[in-house]
Amino acid sequence: MSLTRSIANTQSPNFYAEMGELIASSGHADFAAHMLHLVDKWVPIHLVDLSEWTLDELRNRVLDIKLLGSAGQTQDLPPPLPLNSMDDHPLLREMLGMQDPLLIQLKAKAKSAYLRGTSHPCNLVSRQGNRRCVISFYRPPTHRGFSLAELSFLKCLSDTLLPLIECHAQSLRQAPHADVEPAHTLLEQSQLQREFYKRLSLGDITLSAREQEVCLGLLTGGTVPQMAEKLSVKNSSIETYLKRAAAKLGVSGRHGLAKWMIGV
Template identity: 25%
Template sequence: MLYDPQFHTDTDSFPLSFKTLGRVIEAVGTPDFVPRLTLLLNEIVPLNVVHIERSRVDRSKPTGFRCEWIGSSGVGMDTSVISDVMTLYYDRFYDSDPLFAGIRGKLGTMLVVRDIGAIPPGEFRQRLFDEALIAHECVLARGTAHAQDSIALERALDAPPFTLAEMNRFRQVSEFLFPLLELHASTSAAKRVAHPTSFLHPLAQFDARIAADHIRLSKREYEICAHLITGRTVPEAAEIIGVRVGTAESYVKRAFAKLGVRTKRDLIAWGQTCHGLLTL
Protein backbone atom coordinates (compact mmCIF):
# COMPACT_ATOMS: atom_id res chain seq x y z
CA MET A 1 0.00 0.00 0.00
CA LEU A 2 1.53 3.29 -1.10
CA TYR A 3 0.68 6.24 1.10
CA ASP A 4 1.86 9.69 0.11
CA PRO A 5 0.10 12.73 1.60
CA GLN A 6 2.52 15.03 -0.25
CA PHE A 7 1.74 13.53 -3.66
CA HIS A 8 3.26 15.59 -6.48
CA THR A 9 1.02 18.06 -8.25
CA ASP A 10 1.74 20.13 -11.31
CA THR A 11 -0.06 22.12 -13.95
CA ASP A 12 -0.05 19.51 -16.71
CA SER A 13 -3.23 19.61 -18.73
CA PHE A 14 -5.68 16.76 -18.52
CA PRO A 15 -8.93 15.96 -20.34
CA LEU A 16 -11.92 17.50 -18.61
CA SER A 17 -15.30 18.29 -20.09
CA PHE A 18 -16.79 21.37 -18.46
CA LYS A 19 -20.14 20.25 -19.80
CA THR A 20 -19.76 17.04 -17.77
CA LEU A 21 -18.67 19.05 -14.73
CA GLY A 22 -21.75 21.22 -15.10
CA ARG A 23 -23.94 18.12 -15.11
CA VAL A 24 -22.26 16.95 -11.88
CA ILE A 25 -22.88 20.31 -10.20
CA GLU A 26 -26.48 20.25 -11.39
CA ALA A 27 -26.97 16.81 -9.80
CA VAL A 28 -25.74 17.69 -6.29
CA GLY A 29 -28.25 16.37 -3.76
CA THR A 30 -29.94 14.03 -6.26
CA PRO A 31 -29.57 10.30 -7.11
CA ASP A 32 -27.81 11.30 -10.34
CA PHE A 33 -24.81 12.80 -8.54
CA VAL A 34 -22.64 9.66 -8.15
CA PRO A 35 -23.29 8.31 -11.70
CA ARG A 36 -22.48 11.73 -13.19
CA LEU A 37 -19.40 12.11 -10.99
CA THR A 38 -18.29 8.67 -12.20
CA LEU A 39 -18.51 9.79 -15.83
CA LEU A 40 -16.49 12.91 -14.99
CA LEU A 41 -13.80 10.90 -13.22
CA ASN A 42 -13.69 8.42 -16.11
CA GLU A 43 -12.74 11.31 -18.41
CA ILE A 44 -9.81 12.12 -16.13
CA VAL A 45 -8.70 8.59 -15.21
CA PRO A 46 -10.21 5.56 -17.03
CA LEU A 47 -11.91 3.37 -14.44
CA ASN A 48 -14.53 0.67 -13.87
CA VAL A 49 -15.97 1.49 -10.44
CA VAL A 50 -16.24 4.56 -8.18
CA HIS A 51 -17.14 4.45 -4.47
CA ILE A 52 -17.98 7.57 -2.43
CA GLU A 53 -18.09 7.62 1.36
CA ARG A 54 -18.05 10.00 4.30
CA SER A 55 -16.87 9.34 7.86
CA ARG A 56 -17.97 11.73 10.59
CA VAL A 57 -16.56 11.85 14.10
CA ASP A 58 -18.75 9.78 16.44
CA ARG A 59 -17.22 8.72 19.74
CA SER A 60 -19.97 6.15 20.31
CA LYS A 61 -18.59 4.00 17.47
CA PRO A 62 -15.70 1.52 17.98
CA THR A 63 -13.55 3.36 15.41
CA GLY A 64 -14.58 6.81 16.63
CA PHE A 65 -16.30 7.50 13.30
CA ARG A 66 -19.73 7.03 11.78
CA CYS A 67 -19.11 5.77 8.26
CA GLU A 68 -21.68 6.58 5.57
CA TRP A 69 -21.70 5.09 2.09
CA ILE A 70 -22.79 7.93 -0.18
CA GLY A 71 -22.97 5.78 -3.30
CA SER A 72 -21.16 3.80 -6.00
CA SER A 73 -21.36 3.62 -9.77
CA GLY A 74 -19.57 1.87 -12.58
CA VAL A 75 -18.45 1.99 -16.19
CA GLY A 76 -18.85 -1.37 -17.91
CA MET A 77 -19.68 -3.08 -14.59
CA ASP A 78 -22.96 -4.54 -13.29
CA THR A 79 -24.40 -1.99 -10.84
CA SER A 80 -26.24 -4.69 -8.88
CA VAL A 81 -22.94 -6.50 -8.26
CA ILE A 82 -21.33 -3.24 -7.11
CA SER A 83 -24.22 -2.60 -4.73
CA ASP A 84 -24.08 -6.12 -3.27
CA VAL A 85 -20.33 -5.88 -2.70
CA MET A 86 -20.58 -2.52 -0.94
CA THR A 87 -23.50 -3.64 1.21
CA LEU A 88 -21.38 -6.57 2.34
CA TYR A 89 -18.37 -4.31 2.90
CA TYR A 90 -20.18 -1.87 5.18
CA ASP A 91 -21.94 -4.63 7.09
CA ARG A 92 -18.90 -6.81 7.62
CA PHE A 93 -15.51 -5.39 6.74
CA TYR A 94 -15.30 -1.61 7.10
CA ASP A 95 -14.08 -1.61 10.70
CA SER A 96 -11.27 -4.05 9.89
CA ASP A 97 -10.19 -2.66 6.51
CA PRO A 98 -6.45 -1.93 6.87
CA LEU A 99 -6.48 0.77 4.19
CA PHE A 100 -8.98 3.00 5.98
CA ALA A 101 -7.56 2.13 9.39
CA GLY A 102 -4.34 3.72 8.15
CA ILE A 103 -5.90 7.03 7.11
CA ARG A 104 -8.91 7.37 9.40
CA GLY A 105 -8.67 10.55 11.47
CA LYS A 106 -5.77 12.04 9.50
CA LEU A 107 -5.99 15.64 8.33
CA GLY A 108 -5.41 16.93 4.81
CA THR A 109 -5.57 15.30 1.39
CA MET A 110 -4.17 11.78 0.99
CA LEU A 111 -3.78 9.42 -1.93
CA VAL A 112 -3.56 5.70 -1.11
CA VAL A 113 -3.06 2.76 -3.44
CA ARG A 114 -4.22 -0.64 -2.23
CA ASP A 115 -1.95 -3.55 -3.15
CA ILE A 116 -4.69 -6.11 -3.77
CA GLY A 117 -2.17 -8.78 -4.72
CA ALA A 118 -0.63 -8.53 -1.24
CA ILE A 119 -3.93 -9.09 0.59
CA PRO A 120 -3.74 -12.53 2.24
CA PRO A 121 -6.22 -15.19 1.09
CA GLY A 122 -9.46 -14.98 3.01
CA GLU A 123 -13.04 -13.82 2.87
CA PHE A 124 -12.11 -10.12 2.68
CA ARG A 125 -10.09 -10.53 -0.51
CA GLN A 126 -12.24 -13.29 -1.98
CA ARG A 127 -15.59 -11.57 -1.72
CA LEU A 128 -14.65 -7.92 -2.21
CA PHE A 129 -12.04 -8.23 -4.94
CA ASP A 130 -11.57 -11.71 -6.47
CA GLU A 131 -15.27 -12.48 -6.96
CA ALA A 132 -15.97 -8.90 -8.05
CA LEU A 133 -13.08 -9.18 -10.58
CA ILE A 134 -11.38 -6.06 -9.17
CA ALA A 135 -7.57 -5.93 -9.41
CA HIS A 136 -6.59 -2.28 -8.80
CA GLU A 137 -7.78 0.39 -6.36
CA CYS A 138 -6.68 3.87 -5.37
CA VAL A 139 -8.38 6.10 -2.80
CA LEU A 140 -8.29 9.88 -2.54
CA ALA A 141 -9.35 11.12 0.89
CA ARG A 142 -9.59 14.49 2.58
CA GLY A 143 -9.83 14.77 6.33
CA THR A 144 -10.82 17.67 8.57
CA ALA A 145 -11.22 17.85 12.34
CA HIS A 146 -14.82 16.66 12.00
CA ALA A 147 -15.09 14.40 8.96
CA GLN A 148 -13.29 12.55 6.20
CA ASP A 149 -14.55 12.23 2.63
CA SER A 150 -13.11 9.68 0.22
CA ILE A 151 -13.36 8.73 -3.44
CA ALA A 152 -12.18 5.25 -4.43
CA LEU A 153 -11.41 4.32 -8.03
CA GLU A 154 -11.24 0.66 -9.04
CA ARG A 155 -10.21 -1.20 -12.18
CA ALA A 156 -11.10 -4.69 -13.32
CA LEU A 157 -8.78 -7.66 -13.83
CA ASP A 158 -8.30 -6.94 -17.54
CA ALA A 159 -7.29 -3.30 -16.93
CA PRO A 160 -3.76 -2.02 -16.20
CA PRO A 161 -2.70 -0.61 -12.81
CA PHE A 162 -3.11 3.11 -12.17
CA THR A 163 -0.06 5.04 -13.35
CA LEU A 164 1.62 7.89 -11.47
CA ALA A 165 0.44 10.32 -14.13
CA GLU A 166 -3.17 9.16 -13.74
CA MET A 167 -3.01 9.40 -9.96
CA ASN A 168 -1.52 12.86 -10.27
CA ARG A 169 -4.49 13.97 -12.43
CA PHE A 170 -6.86 12.44 -9.88
CA ARG A 171 -5.11 14.32 -7.09
CA GLN A 172 -5.28 17.63 -8.97
CA VAL A 173 -9.06 17.62 -9.32
CA SER A 174 -9.61 17.11 -5.58
CA GLU A 175 -9.72 20.86 -4.98
CA PHE A 176 -13.10 21.15 -6.66
CA LEU A 177 -14.38 17.56 -6.24
CA PHE A 178 -14.39 17.45 -2.44
CA PRO A 179 -16.46 20.63 -1.95
CA LEU A 180 -19.07 19.14 -4.30
CA LEU A 181 -18.94 15.83 -2.43
CA GLU A 182 -19.33 17.55 0.94
CA LEU A 183 -22.31 19.55 -0.30
CA HIS A 184 -23.93 16.44 -1.75
CA ALA A 185 -23.34 14.41 1.43
CA SER A 186 -24.90 17.15 3.55
CA THR A 187 -28.04 17.34 1.40
CA SER A 188 -28.76 13.67 0.67
CA ALA A 189 -29.29 10.54 2.72
CA ALA A 190 -26.47 7.98 2.94
CA LYS A 191 -27.15 4.74 1.09
CA ARG A 192 -25.85 2.75 4.03
CA VAL A 193 -24.19 3.24 7.40
CA ALA A 194 -21.57 0.72 8.52
CA HIS A 195 -23.15 -1.71 10.99
CA PRO A 196 -20.90 -4.65 11.90
CA THR A 197 -22.90 -7.84 12.34
CA SER A 198 -22.25 -11.09 14.16
CA PHE A 199 -23.39 -13.18 11.16
CA LEU A 200 -20.56 -15.23 9.68
CA HIS A 201 -20.61 -16.21 6.03
CA PRO A 202 -19.59 -19.86 5.36
CA LEU A 203 -16.30 -18.61 3.92
CA ALA A 204 -15.54 -16.71 7.14
CA GLN A 205 -16.32 -19.88 9.09
CA PHE A 206 -13.97 -21.81 6.81
CA ASP A 207 -11.21 -19.24 7.40
CA ALA A 208 -11.70 -19.51 11.16
CA ARG A 209 -11.48 -23.31 11.09
CA ILE A 210 -8.30 -23.23 8.99
CA ALA A 211 -6.72 -20.80 11.45
CA ALA A 212 -7.85 -22.80 14.49
CA ASP A 213 -6.56 -26.11 13.09
CA HIS A 214 -3.34 -24.59 11.69
CA ILE A 215 -3.95 -26.12 8.26
CA ARG A 216 -1.81 -24.92 5.36
CA LEU A 217 -3.46 -24.76 1.95
CA SER A 218 -1.66 -23.44 -1.10
CA LYS A 219 -3.03 -20.26 -2.69
CA ARG A 220 -4.70 -22.25 -5.48
CA GLU A 221 -6.08 -24.88 -3.09
CA TYR A 222 -7.62 -22.13 -0.98
CA GLU A 223 -9.07 -20.33 -4.00
CA ILE A 224 -10.74 -23.49 -5.27
CA CYS A 225 -12.25 -24.22 -1.85
CA ALA A 226 -13.44 -20.63 -1.53
CA HIS A 227 -15.21 -20.74 -4.88
CA LEU A 228 -16.85 -24.07 -4.03
CA ILE A 229 -18.04 -22.69 -0.68
CA THR A 230 -19.57 -19.65 -2.39
CA GLY A 231 -21.56 -21.82 -4.81
CA ARG A 232 -19.29 -22.22 -7.83
CA THR A 233 -18.69 -25.53 -9.59
CA VAL A 234 -15.17 -26.83 -10.27
CA PRO A 235 -15.33 -25.82 -13.98
CA GLU A 236 -16.56 -22.34 -13.02
CA ALA A 237 -13.80 -21.98 -10.44
CA ALA A 238 -11.22 -23.15 -12.98
CA GLU A 239 -12.34 -20.47 -15.43
CA ILE A 240 -12.23 -17.73 -12.77
CA ILE A 241 -8.68 -18.50 -11.64
CA GLY A 242 -7.48 -19.25 -15.16
CA VAL A 243 -6.53 -22.94 -15.05
CA ARG A 244 -7.70 -26.09 -16.80
CA VAL A 245 -10.53 -28.09 -15.26
CA GLY A 246 -8.20 -31.05 -14.73
CA THR A 247 -5.74 -28.83 -12.88
CA ALA A 248 -8.54 -27.41 -10.74
CA GLU A 249 -9.68 -30.94 -9.89
CA SER A 250 -6.16 -31.78 -8.71
CA TYR A 251 -6.27 -28.74 -6.40
CA VAL A 252 -9.61 -29.96 -5.05
CA LYS A 253 -8.24 -33.42 -4.35
CA ARG A 254 -5.18 -32.07 -2.54
CA ALA A 255 -7.22 -29.62 -0.49
CA PHE A 256 -9.87 -32.18 0.41
CA ALA A 257 -7.15 -34.63 1.49
CA LYS A 258 -5.65 -32.03 3.84
CA LEU A 259 -9.07 -31.21 5.27
CA GLY A 260 -10.34 -34.78 5.48
CA VAL A 261 -13.50 -34.13 3.45
CA ARG A 262 -14.94 -35.79 0.35
CA THR A 263 -17.69 -33.49 -1.00
CA LYS A 264 -18.58 -29.81 -1.26
CA ARG A 265 -21.22 -30.32 1.42
CA ASP A 266 -18.56 -31.84 3.68
CA LEU A 267 -16.33 -28.84 2.95
CA ILE A 268 -18.95 -26.32 4.10
CA ALA A 269 -19.86 -28.42 7.15
CA TRP A 270 -16.17 -28.69 8.05
CA GLY A 271 -15.89 -24.91 8.38
CA GLN A 272 -19.05 -24.71 10.49
CA THR A 273 -17.64 -26.99 13.19
CA CYS A 274 -14.91 -24.64 14.41
CA HIS A 275 -14.85 -24.82 18.21
CA GLY A 276 -15.84 -21.59 19.90
CA LEU A 277 -17.32 -20.09 16.72
CA LEU A 278 -20.72 -18.53 17.32
CA THR A 279 -23.07 -18.06 14.38
CA LEU A 280 -26.26 -16.06 14.79
Protein backbone atom coordinates in the same frame (compact mmCIF):
# COMPACT_ATOMS: atom_id res chain seq x y z
CA MET B 1 -2.62 8.73 -21.66
CA SER B 2 -0.02 11.29 -20.65
CA LEU B 3 -0.52 13.61 -17.70
CA THR B 4 0.15 16.63 -19.92
CA ARG B 5 -2.51 15.57 -22.38
CA SER B 6 -5.02 14.92 -19.56
CA ILE B 7 -4.52 18.35 -18.03
CA ALA B 8 -4.77 19.99 -21.45
CA ASN B 9 -8.05 18.19 -22.10
CA THR B 10 -9.57 19.58 -18.92
CA GLN B 11 -9.38 23.06 -20.42
CA SER B 12 -11.88 22.04 -23.12
CA PRO B 13 -15.48 23.35 -23.13
CA ASN B 14 -16.80 19.77 -22.90
CA PHE B 15 -14.92 19.21 -19.63
CA TYR B 16 -16.46 22.29 -18.04
CA ALA B 17 -19.92 21.45 -19.37
CA GLU B 18 -19.61 18.08 -17.63
CA MET B 19 -18.21 19.75 -14.51
CA GLY B 20 -21.22 22.08 -14.52
CA GLU B 21 -23.54 19.06 -14.72
CA LEU B 22 -21.70 17.44 -11.81
CA ILE B 23 -22.06 20.61 -9.71
CA ALA B 24 -25.76 20.82 -10.57
CA SER B 25 -26.36 17.16 -9.65
CA SER B 26 -25.00 17.58 -6.10
CA GLY B 27 -27.58 16.14 -3.70
CA HIS B 28 -29.26 14.14 -6.48
CA ALA B 29 -29.34 10.41 -7.14
CA ASP B 30 -27.29 10.68 -10.34
CA PHE B 31 -24.35 12.54 -8.75
CA ALA B 32 -22.13 9.42 -8.75
CA ALA B 33 -23.02 8.69 -12.39
CA HIS B 34 -21.99 12.21 -13.42
CA MET B 35 -18.70 11.84 -11.56
CA LEU B 36 -18.01 8.50 -13.22
CA HIS B 37 -18.74 9.98 -16.65
CA LEU B 38 -16.45 12.96 -15.99
CA VAL B 39 -13.45 11.03 -14.64
CA ASP B 40 -13.65 8.02 -16.95
CA LYS B 41 -12.96 10.17 -20.00
CA TRP B 42 -9.49 11.07 -18.68
CA VAL B 43 -8.63 8.18 -16.34
CA PRO B 44 -10.42 4.93 -17.32
CA ILE B 45 -12.41 3.44 -14.43
CA HIS B 46 -15.34 1.03 -14.28
CA LEU B 47 -16.85 1.89 -10.90
CA VAL B 48 -17.08 4.79 -8.44
CA ASP B 49 -18.27 4.52 -4.83
CA LEU B 50 -19.05 7.57 -2.68
CA SER B 51 -19.21 7.28 1.10
CA GLU B 52 -18.98 9.27 4.32
CA TRP B 53 -17.20 7.66 7.27
CA THR B 54 -17.65 8.79 10.87
CA LEU B 55 -14.69 7.75 13.03
CA ASP B 56 -13.87 7.37 16.70
CA GLU B 57 -10.25 8.47 16.40
CA LEU B 58 -9.42 7.82 20.06
CA ARG B 59 -10.45 4.16 19.81
CA ASN B 60 -9.48 3.69 16.14
CA ARG B 61 -13.01 2.61 15.29
CA VAL B 62 -15.60 3.19 12.58
CA LEU B 63 -18.81 4.59 14.08
CA ASP B 64 -20.82 4.85 10.88
CA ILE B 65 -20.53 4.62 7.10
CA LYS B 66 -23.12 6.28 4.89
CA LEU B 67 -23.23 5.37 1.22
CA LEU B 68 -23.59 8.55 -0.84
CA GLY B 69 -23.92 6.89 -4.23
CA SER B 70 -22.41 4.35 -6.60
CA ALA B 71 -22.19 4.10 -10.37
CA GLY B 72 -20.67 1.75 -12.92
CA GLN B 73 -20.37 -2.00 -13.19
CA THR B 74 -21.73 -2.79 -9.72
CA GLN B 75 -23.22 -6.20 -10.56
CA ASP B 76 -21.83 -9.34 -8.92
CA LEU B 77 -20.12 -7.35 -6.18
CA PRO B 78 -20.01 -8.62 -2.59
CA PRO B 79 -22.64 -7.22 -0.18
CA PRO B 80 -21.61 -4.51 2.30
CA LEU B 81 -19.70 -5.81 5.30
CA PRO B 82 -20.97 -5.47 8.90
CA LEU B 83 -19.85 -2.21 10.49
CA ASN B 84 -17.79 -3.91 13.21
CA SER B 85 -15.65 -5.68 10.63
CA MET B 86 -14.69 -2.32 9.08
CA ASP B 87 -12.37 -1.59 12.02
CA ASP B 88 -9.78 -3.73 10.21
CA HIS B 89 -10.33 -2.04 6.85
CA PRO B 90 -6.95 -0.99 5.35
CA LEU B 91 -8.44 2.39 4.42
CA LEU B 92 -9.21 3.16 8.07
CA ARG B 93 -5.54 2.95 9.03
CA GLU B 94 -4.70 5.55 6.40
CA MET B 95 -7.54 7.90 7.42
CA LEU B 96 -6.89 7.98 11.16
CA GLY B 97 -5.16 11.18 12.15
CA MET B 98 -5.06 12.62 8.62
CA GLN B 99 -4.95 16.42 8.44
CA ASP B 100 -4.94 17.18 4.72
CA PRO B 101 -6.80 15.58 1.79
CA LEU B 102 -5.26 12.28 0.74
CA LEU B 103 -4.97 10.10 -2.32
CA ILE B 104 -4.77 6.49 -1.13
CA GLN B 105 -4.04 3.60 -3.47
CA LEU B 106 -4.61 0.14 -2.02
CA LYS B 107 -3.15 -3.04 -3.48
CA ALA B 108 -5.68 -5.36 -5.08
CA LYS B 109 -5.90 -8.76 -3.44
CA ALA B 110 -7.68 -11.86 -4.63
CA LYS B 111 -11.16 -12.29 -3.14
CA SER B 112 -10.81 -9.23 -0.95
CA ALA B 113 -14.21 -8.21 0.39
CA TYR B 114 -12.78 -4.84 1.39
CA LEU B 115 -11.48 -3.94 -2.07
CA ARG B 116 -14.40 -4.91 -4.30
CA GLY B 117 -12.98 -8.29 -5.24
CA THR B 118 -9.75 -8.00 -7.18
CA SER B 119 -10.34 -4.51 -8.57
CA HIS B 120 -7.56 -1.93 -8.52
CA PRO B 121 -8.75 0.78 -6.06
CA CYS B 122 -7.81 4.43 -5.69
CA ASN B 123 -9.38 6.64 -3.00
CA LEU B 124 -9.64 10.40 -2.60
CA VAL B 125 -10.33 11.38 1.02
CA SER B 126 -11.22 14.68 2.69
CA ARG B 127 -11.59 15.46 6.39
CA GLN B 128 -14.17 17.51 8.29
CA GLY B 129 -13.80 16.90 12.02
CA ASN B 130 -14.26 13.18 12.63
CA ARG B 131 -15.92 12.69 9.23
CA ARG B 132 -14.16 11.47 6.10
CA CYS B 133 -15.72 11.87 2.66
CA VAL B 134 -14.34 9.16 0.39
CA ILE B 135 -14.39 8.89 -3.40
CA SER B 136 -13.34 5.37 -4.41
CA PHE B 137 -12.41 4.68 -8.03
CA TYR B 138 -12.00 1.10 -9.24
CA ARG B 139 -10.42 -0.46 -12.30
CA PRO B 140 -11.10 -4.08 -13.37
CA PRO B 141 -8.49 -6.73 -12.48
CA THR B 142 -8.01 -7.39 -16.19
CA HIS B 143 -6.60 -3.85 -16.54
CA ARG B 144 -3.30 -2.52 -15.24
CA GLY B 145 -3.22 -0.52 -12.02
CA PHE B 146 -3.25 3.28 -11.96
CA SER B 147 -0.07 4.82 -13.33
CA LEU B 148 1.84 7.57 -11.52
CA ALA B 149 0.65 10.06 -14.13
CA GLU B 150 -2.98 9.02 -13.61
CA LEU B 151 -2.62 9.23 -9.84
CA SER B 152 -1.10 12.71 -10.16
CA PHE B 153 -3.99 13.77 -12.37
CA LEU B 154 -6.58 12.43 -9.90
CA LYS B 155 -4.79 14.23 -7.06
CA CYS B 156 -5.01 17.47 -9.04
CA LEU B 157 -8.71 16.84 -9.78
CA SER B 158 -9.36 16.15 -6.09
CA ASP B 159 -9.14 19.89 -5.37
CA THR B 160 -12.51 20.15 -7.12
CA LEU B 161 -14.07 16.72 -6.52
CA LEU B 162 -13.61 16.55 -2.73
CA PRO B 163 -15.41 19.85 -1.96
CA LEU B 164 -18.19 18.65 -4.26
CA ILE B 165 -18.70 15.36 -2.41
CA GLU B 166 -18.74 17.30 0.88
CA CYS B 167 -21.54 19.48 -0.53
CA HIS B 168 -23.31 16.35 -1.77
CA ALA B 169 -23.07 14.72 1.68
CA GLN B 170 -24.38 17.85 3.37
CA SER B 171 -27.34 18.00 0.97
CA LEU B 172 -28.24 14.39 1.71
CA ARG B 173 -28.00 14.99 5.46
CA GLN B 174 -30.38 17.93 5.18
CA ALA B 175 -32.94 15.92 3.19
CA PRO B 176 -32.25 12.26 4.08
CA HIS B 177 -35.75 11.04 3.20
CA ALA B 178 -36.31 13.01 0.03
CA ASP B 179 -37.25 11.08 -3.09
CA VAL B 180 -34.59 12.19 -5.53
CA GLU B 181 -35.12 11.73 -9.26
CA PRO B 182 -32.31 11.95 -11.83
CA ALA B 183 -31.87 15.54 -12.98
CA HIS B 184 -32.54 16.20 -16.66
CA THR B 185 -30.72 18.80 -18.67
CA LEU B 186 -33.09 21.73 -18.07
CA LEU B 187 -33.32 20.94 -14.37
CA GLU B 188 -29.53 20.74 -14.18
CA GLN B 189 -29.20 24.15 -15.81
CA SER B 190 -31.82 25.62 -13.49
CA GLN B 191 -30.07 24.16 -10.44
CA LEU B 192 -26.72 25.49 -11.65
CA GLN B 193 -28.20 28.96 -12.05
CA ARG B 194 -29.67 28.85 -8.54
CA GLU B 195 -26.32 27.79 -7.09
CA PHE B 196 -24.56 30.54 -9.07
CA TYR B 197 -26.88 33.28 -7.82
CA LYS B 198 -26.67 31.89 -4.28
CA ARG B 199 -22.87 32.11 -4.39
CA LEU B 200 -23.08 35.70 -5.65
CA SER B 201 -25.42 36.59 -2.80
CA LEU B 202 -23.25 34.94 -0.14
CA GLY B 203 -20.20 36.80 -1.41
CA ASP B 204 -22.13 40.08 -1.74
CA ILE B 205 -20.89 40.27 -5.34
CA THR B 206 -22.71 42.22 -8.04
CA LEU B 207 -22.25 41.25 -11.68
CA SER B 208 -23.93 42.89 -14.64
CA ALA B 209 -26.52 40.86 -16.54
CA ARG B 210 -24.03 40.23 -19.35
CA GLU B 211 -21.29 39.20 -16.93
CA GLN B 212 -23.70 36.70 -15.34
CA GLU B 213 -24.69 35.30 -18.74
CA VAL B 214 -21.08 34.83 -19.76
CA CYS B 215 -20.11 33.10 -16.49
CA LEU B 216 -23.07 30.72 -16.70
CA GLY B 217 -22.22 30.12 -20.35
CA LEU B 218 -18.69 29.07 -19.38
CA LEU B 219 -19.95 26.77 -16.61
CA THR B 220 -22.23 24.99 -19.07
CA GLY B 221 -19.45 24.49 -21.62
CA GLY B 222 -20.01 27.45 -23.92
CA THR B 223 -17.16 28.89 -25.97
CA VAL B 224 -16.40 32.56 -26.56
CA PRO B 225 -17.59 32.43 -30.24
CA GLN B 226 -20.79 30.62 -29.24
CA MET B 227 -21.61 33.18 -26.56
CA ALA B 228 -20.75 36.05 -28.89
CA GLU B 229 -23.18 34.68 -31.47
CA LYS B 230 -25.88 34.10 -28.87
CA LEU B 231 -25.59 37.62 -27.46
CA SER B 232 -24.99 39.24 -30.89
CA VAL B 233 -21.72 40.87 -29.84
CA LYS B 234 -18.06 40.57 -30.84
CA ASN B 235 -15.71 37.97 -29.38
CA SER B 236 -13.71 40.80 -27.82
CA SER B 237 -16.82 41.94 -25.93
CA ILE B 238 -17.23 38.48 -24.42
CA GLU B 239 -13.59 38.53 -23.37
CA THR B 240 -14.15 41.91 -21.71
CA TYR B 241 -17.19 40.64 -19.79
CA LEU B 242 -15.15 37.63 -18.65
CA LYS B 243 -12.26 39.76 -17.43
CA ARG B 244 -14.59 42.07 -15.51
CA ALA B 245 -16.44 39.14 -13.90
CA ALA B 246 -13.20 37.34 -13.04
CA ALA B 247 -11.83 40.46 -11.36
CA LYS B 248 -14.97 40.82 -9.22
CA LEU B 249 -14.99 37.12 -8.31
CA GLY B 250 -11.24 36.97 -7.73
CA VAL B 251 -10.73 34.01 -10.06
CA SER B 252 -8.75 33.17 -13.15
CA GLY B 253 -10.10 31.06 -16.02
CA ARG B 254 -12.74 28.34 -16.18
CA HIS B 255 -11.04 26.19 -13.54
CA GLY B 256 -11.04 29.10 -11.09
CA LEU B 257 -14.71 29.78 -11.85
CA ALA B 258 -15.62 26.13 -11.22
CA LYS B 259 -13.75 26.20 -7.88
CA TRP B 260 -15.47 29.47 -6.92
CA MET B 261 -18.85 27.79 -7.59
CA ILE B 262 -18.16 25.18 -4.92
CA GLY B 263 -16.61 27.58 -2.44
CA VAL B 264 -12.95 26.55 -2.80
